[in-house]
Amino acid sequence: MAPATSATLRRYEPLKNNKMRHKILLLTILIFGLYNSNCIAQEFIFVKKINKHVFKPKKGKIENQYSFDSVEYITSGTWMVKNDGLYGVFKDGENLVIPTNFEKIDYYTDKSNLVKLNGVWGTYRNEEFIQESTDPIFRNPDHIAHLIKCSSDIGTNKSFEDCLLNEIYTNIIYPKEAIDNKIEGMMIAELIIDTIGNVSSVQILRGLEGGLTAELKRLIRDKLNNWKPAINERKAVRSRIIVAVRMKLN
Numbered sequence: 001m002a003p004a005t006s007a008t009l010r011r012y013e014p015l016k017n018n019k020m021r022h023k024i025l026l027l028t029i030l031i032f033g034l035y036n037s038n039c040i041a042q043e044f045i046f047v048k049k050i051n052k053h054v055f056k057p058k059k060g061k062i063e064n065q066y067s068f069d070s071v072e073y074i075t076s077g078t079w080m081v082k083n084d085g086l087y088g089v090f091k092d093g094e095n096l097v098i099p100t101n102f103e104k105i106d107y108y109t110d111k112s113n114l115v116k117l118n119g120v121w122g123t124y125r126n127e128e129f130i131q132e133s134t135d136p137i138f139r140n141p142d143h144i145a146h147l148i149k150c151s152s153d154i155g156t157n158k159s160f161e162d163c164l165l166n167e168i169y170t171n172i173i174y175p176k177e178a179i180d181n182k183i184e185g186m187m188i189a190e191l192i193i194d195t196i197g198n199v200s201s202v203q204i205l206r207g208l209e210g211g212l213t214a215e216l217k218r219l220i221r222d223k224l225n226n227w228k229p230a231i232n233e234r235k236a237v238r239s240r241i242i243v244a245v246r247m248k249l250n
Helices: 037-043 148-153 157-171 176-180 212-223
Strands: 003-010 044-047 052-055 063-068 070-075 078-083 086-091 095-102 104-108 113-117 120-125 128-131 185-193 199-206 230-232 235-249
Touching (some): 063 078, 063 095, 078 095, 086 104, 095 104, 095 113, 148 157, 157 212, 212 235
Antiparallel strands (some): 003 235, 044 052, 052 063, 120 128, 185 199
16 A cells, blocks of 8 residues: 655644634645634624624623623634723633733633733733743744745745645655554644744654654654744744644555
């Protein structure tokens, strides 16, 4: 059987310049969160009389105390909300998990977040803003990190995708042990790209046996190791990239 691979490079991007921007880039290279307008329609309604988006629970009355200038869907039951130019996060059943006090929100998950207050980036935890002790790691910078080899192809998503796909397809090797044992599946790695474009950290989030995990590490070390760093607010920043490679035998 001839081995085949497909590859995905993902950067989770719940927030973009304080606005939700959800995209699907073809060829499964850069995949951003899907925008689900039905969730907003089910949970928030726009009230013209007060010119606000008001939360409407699935059961019960409209809750006027939870009204916002704008709302943007993040994930199931969770929205980025805005009042008077400041941002927060609203969660169904928990209300405002991040108050509308912040100038920017780079991302939010149940376990972590990155927010900006008074020009400083940090996290909001236990009703307290905590300044980052090291350079923050952005999931949604103004300009994402790019492989140096593909930097000339940034002009169009398609050409950049093709370049990145080519780097993965032409350089990954299906180990003989994996072929002999018919091992297939998805491998996922988290890369941290530092401010000079080096891969400072690699964490395998999902691996496979048969030498496949070792091959993914080799591919990252040898071929995906030279990046143009992400840019946020006109300066180079650390950022996170998720690389997913599907290994399949034909």
